[in-house]
Amino acid sequence: MAKEHSGSPKLHQLESKRKRLTWILAVSGLCIVFYVMGAWQGTSPAPSSQSEVYTRVSCDGGSPEAAGGDHSSPLKSSSSPTTTSSVHLDFESHHQLVVNSSDGSQEFPPCDMSYSEYTPCQDRARGRKFDRDMLKYRERHCPSKKELLRCLIPAPPNYKAPFKWPQSRDYAWYDNIPHKELSIEKAIQNWIQVEDGMYLTEVDRVLRPGGYWILSGPPIHWKKYWRGWERTQEDLKQEQDSIEDVAKRLCWNKVIEKGDLAVWQKPINHVECVKKKQIYLTPHICKSDNADAAWYKGMETCITPLPEVSSSDEVAGGMVEKWPERAFAVPPRISSGSVPGVGAEKFREDNEVWKERVTHYKRIISPLPQGRYRNVMDMNANLGGFAAALLKYPVWVMNVVPANSNPDTLGVIYERGFIGTYHDWCEAFSTYPRTYDLIHAGGVFSIYQDRCDITYILLEMDRILRPEGTVIFRDGVEVLVKIKSITDGMRWKSNIMDHESGPFNPEKILVAVKSYWTGEAEQKQH
Known part of the structure; x- marks a missing residue:
């Protein structure tokens, strides 16, 4: 019978398998240990689906009532304006992006x-x-x-917090309005008194093709209200005639005048308007490269051009x-x-x-x-x-x-x-x-x-x-x-x-x- 020596191939194979198994078990054990430790350190209470994050606070951090009286709406409202999970995300010490701002730790006082x-x-x-x-x-x-x-x-x-909609359409808290009397003076609106109807030209700019402009108040129905407006009949008639003239020059169509209202409609395109410009030379159609430009752009006494169309019944820019x-x-x-x-x-x-x-x-x-x-x-x-x-x-x-x-x-x-x-x-x-x-x-x-x-x-x-x-x-x-x-x-x-x-x-x-x-x-x- 042959005797196995220490240097035989079978013994080496057995030893190699034993070492490999030991190494696998050791690595697996370490993974389990680290997983358990990580899970233990990261354990936090299970978040509720709708737990409160913010509560209503006064200027000193207490309740609104403690700050001086009941300011809440009498309408029933939720106990907290915002709800979310109780788990907070903390990134405070891990991000160093420099943002253009003043010292973020400042406490801002109230203004006068x-x-x-x-x-x-x-x-x-x-x-x-x-x-x-x-x-x-x-x-x-x-x-x-x-x-x-x-x-x-x-x-x-x-x-106080405003009433909920739709109640807020009809009601407002008295203390929220700093003025005891609010009035709007409408006797002189000056729609046409600046540089050949510039205000109406601006109205034309913001109207969609086919859009409507409704005028309520002076000088509409001036024959009935001229005394209350404390203006002469001649003055009011002249103002309305001027509005009618500017509207024609803008190529608007007067739809109706009834009672205290007058309604004009902007054309759906400028096909006919271009032809009318042979009669009404002013205001002319602007030669702007960007009709949408509006931020800090001065008003102009010209009509903003509409997109081109292929026929007179096509809506400029699309329906x-x-x-x-x-x-x-x-x-x-x-x-x-x-x-x-x-x-x-x-x-x-x-x-x-x-x-x-x-x-x-x-x-x-x-x-x-x-x-x-x-x-x-x-x-x-x-x-x-x-x-x-x-x-x-x-x-x-x-x-x-x-x-x-x-x-x-x-x-x-x-x-x-x-x-x-x-x-x-x-x-x-x-x-x-x-x-x-x-x-x-x-x-x-x-x-x-x-x-x-x-x-x-x-x-x-x-x-x-x-x-x-x-x-x-x-x-x-x-x-x-x-x-x-x-x-x-x-x-x-x-x-x-x-x-x-x-x-x-x-x-x-x-x-x-x-x-x-x-x-x-x-x-x-x-």
């Missing part, structure tokens, strides 16, 4: 009560320094950098669908290829993306569909998908397109049946303080972080947001962390959350709620 109605670019004191010719002193005149305020615009004492189908139908500007990089398929995909996002917002902001928010702003509206996705909710949306956007999508928003405007967020927005209940800021700060101090953008958002209003930020983590560090000094309560698609998406969501606080009658200047 004299600023309660402050609208920076429509400041009456500053406006008086400008030319009164053509009412230029009433145009936007924004403060210089050294004039910018670094304080929070106070709400009037005893300010739009009836409402509400119009909100989701492909706009004519997109179907015609007028918006670079955006086709019909991309438009439909954008609609689906925003439907998913708004569904997610409904989960994390429960009052959204309940009438708590009525006035909504989208600071970077793009194609208007956010407004379209909110169509079934009791809200209206101001769609803002950054003035330097490329492509320019404001025309698309109007073709969808929504309201909108251009704006540069390095300047103040032209609206009254506390206008908006909900503000959406998707990618805004990535656009402006290298152009201006984002602190002033956030202070402007605070000015136009009502107490207990909500803001939704969508941006990269680094930008949101910086935003949060600033808003923490503005009496806002906020939390960073995952993207609706999950934690692996680099874009995150920051939901913030402006705390309830009001100014005091004897408040000192800051």
